[in-house]
Amino acid sequence: MSSTRPCLAGPFSVMLDGIVPPTSLKLDHARYVLTLDAQRRIIRDGSILTEAGRITRVGKADDLASAQADRVIDAHDLVVAPGFVNAHMHISYAHPVRGLFPDDLGSPLVHVFAFQAAMTEEEEYHTSLLALVELARSGTVCLLDPGSTKFPDACLQAYQDAGLRVVLGEGVTDDEAPWTLPRYAIAEAVRRTEQFIDKWNGRLDGRLRAWAMPFSPETCSAELLRALKRVADERGTGLTLHHSSGVEARRHHRARGVGSPTEYLESLGILGPNVLLAHALGLDEAEVDAIARTGTAVVMCPVTAAKGARGVGANGRMPELLARGVRVALGCDSPNNSNHLDLVRAMNMAALQYKDARQDLRQIPAEAALEMATRLGAEALGLGDEIGSIEPGKRADLVAFDTQRPEWQALWNPVGTLVYNADGRSVHTVVVDGRVVVDGYRQTFVDERRLFATVQEIGERLQARTGIHFPLTRWPVV
Ligand SMILES: [Zn+2]
Numbered sequence: 001m002s003s004t005r006p007c008l009a010g011p012f013s014v015m016l017d018g019i020v021p022p023t024s025l026k027l028d029h030a031r032y033v034l035t036l037d038a039q040r041r042i043i044r045d046g047s048i049l050t051e052a053g054r055i056t057r058v059g060k061a062d063d064l065a066s067a068q069a070d071r072v073i074d075a076h077d078l079v080v081a082p083g084f085v086n087a088h089m090h091i092s093y094a095h096p097v098r099g100l101f102p103d104d105l106g107s108p109l110v111h112v113f114a115f116q117a118a119m120t121e122e123e124e125y126h127t128s129l130l131a132l133v134e135l136a137r138s139g140t141v142c143l144l145d146p147g148s149t150k151f152p153d154a155c156l157q158a159y160q161d162a163g164l165r166v167v168l169g170e171g172v173t174d175d176e177a178p179w180t181l182p183r184y185a186i187a188e189a190v191r192r193t194e195q196f197i198d199k200w201n202g203r204l205d206g207r208l209r210a211w212a213m214p215f216s217p218e219t220c221s222a223e224l225l226r227a228l229k230r231v232a233d234e235r236g237t238g239l240t241l242h243h244s245s246g247v248e249a250r251r252h253h254r255a256r257g258v259g260s261p262t263e264y265l266e267s268l269g270i271l272g273p274n275v276l277l278a279h280a281l282g283l284d285e286a287e288v289d290a291i292a293r294t295g296t297a298v299v300m301c302p303v304t305a306a307k308g309a310r311g312v313g314a315n316g317r318m319p320e321l322l323a324r325g326v327r328v329a330l331g332c333d334s335p336n337n338s339n340h341l342d343l344v345r346a347m348n349m350a351a352l353q354y355k356d357a358r359q360d361l362r363q364i365p366a367e368a369a370l371e372m373a374t375r376l377g378a379e380a381l382g383l384g385d386e387i388g389s390i391e392p393g394k395r396a397d398l399v400a401f402d403t404q405r406p407e408w409q410a411l412w413n414p415v416g417t418l419v420y421n422a423d424g425r426s427v428h429t430v431v432v433d434g435r436v437v438v439d440g441y442r443q444t445f446v447d448e449r450r451l452f453a454t455v456q457e458i459g460e461r462l463q464a465r466t467g468i469h470f471p472l473t474r475w476p477v478v
Pocket of ligand 1 (some may be wrong): 333
């Protein structure tokens with residue numbers, strides 16, 4: 001790994017040395033506080049006090065009237081919720097070529113991974129910064145990148161500056177893949193995973209977690225999957241992989257002489273409470289049962305499923321997983337798949353698509369969507385004791401929405417309004433560990449105009465280097 005990080009950060013970071021967060025912060029007189037606590041209390045005219053990075057008090061504003069803080073934010077016009085967890089999102093490589101692929105291309109993955117393979121350390125640093133800006137400004141406080149970051153040393157400064165929580169790992173495979181994925185002998189893949197976890201887990205004052213990240217059961221041998229699960233178990237950390245069932249995956253697994261993809265993982269001992277299965281489309285009843293029985297977590301990407309014509313009606317089992325008590329998180333996948341990193345829009349899609357697909361208005365109420373984006377998402381990442389609800393003792397991770405916008409009118413049910421009316425653009429304030437990372441719509445860790453121009457240039461360079469080009473639109477650009 002080269003040592004270019006400090007000079008990469010220089011021109012773009014405007015507060016490199018970090019900000020000392022206020023030792024205490026009060027959000028006062030919030031129009032509503034959506035606590036997501038055990039009773040799911042919604043506090044009208046609520047206040048929240050945070051001290052030394054943790055929530056110490058939450059309740060009616062009158063009850064906290066005497067509580068003093070270094071900084072007080074007038075929250076009369078704000079609806080405050082726990083910060084969002086984006087549990088499957090490829091942070092590093094998609095932004096400079098986002099929007100390049102035609103709708104009807106089919107899977108863009110062969111091109112996507114070719115672009116990723118060509119990306120330099122400096123390019124990845126800048127594109128990751130852009131993703132962090134988009135995430136922070138739409139209310140995400142914690143993201144999981146499923147192994148796509150090539151240069152974590154270079155990106156560490158971006159994570160540090162943005163102040164978000166990050167779950168990272170080294171993506172590995174040891175088998176044939178239709179795309180350019182990092183492929184190693186088993187022992188090497190295991191060694192790299194161990195080293196990655198030992199080096200990174202717990203960095204950034206505990207905001208960075210490192211996991212084992214095999215790409216998928218189709219690209220990893222049984223022996224590698226077993227070994228990586230052992231590494232995760234021994235180190236008390238997690239493991240995530242892409243996982244889908246359905247006709248095509250079953251064909252692949254039948255060729256291996258095993259049953260469904262989920263039964264295959266269970267037979268290897270890969271399922272369990274520290275495992276997070278991504279996408280999880282095409283599951284049958286027995287697979288849902290195996291996931292629930294083993295306490296395995298799932299992250300679903302509703303916008304990717306819809307845009308990719310994945311047939312949620314036939315293949316989506318989100319309601320059944322939730323009914324079985326499975327910790328289901330939401331993700332935005334790659335920005336080439338969902339095209340955005342806005343968890344509010346992902347909640348909206350989850351709540352709409354199951355109603356439509358099943359022609360049943362009872363599917364995925366707004367409350368269920370918000371639980372997946374917050375409390376359940378945190379639990380799926382093994383962070384349920386730390387984040388995901390607004391309760392004394394939890395880390396001070398909050399998102400506050402501005403209700404002084406047309407889409408928030410009229411306001412009767414703040415959960416329904418958030419999920420069905422709003423999107424991430426009404427995020428006004430974001431707090432992570434008691435530090436205000438978005439303040440009155442503004443993030444302060446990067447010069448956005450310069451960054452946007454840089455990422456556009458990176459996209460041009462990547463297309464030139466790889467020779468991958470597409471017609472830019474269906475209409476003539478003159
Ligand atoms: Zn993925």
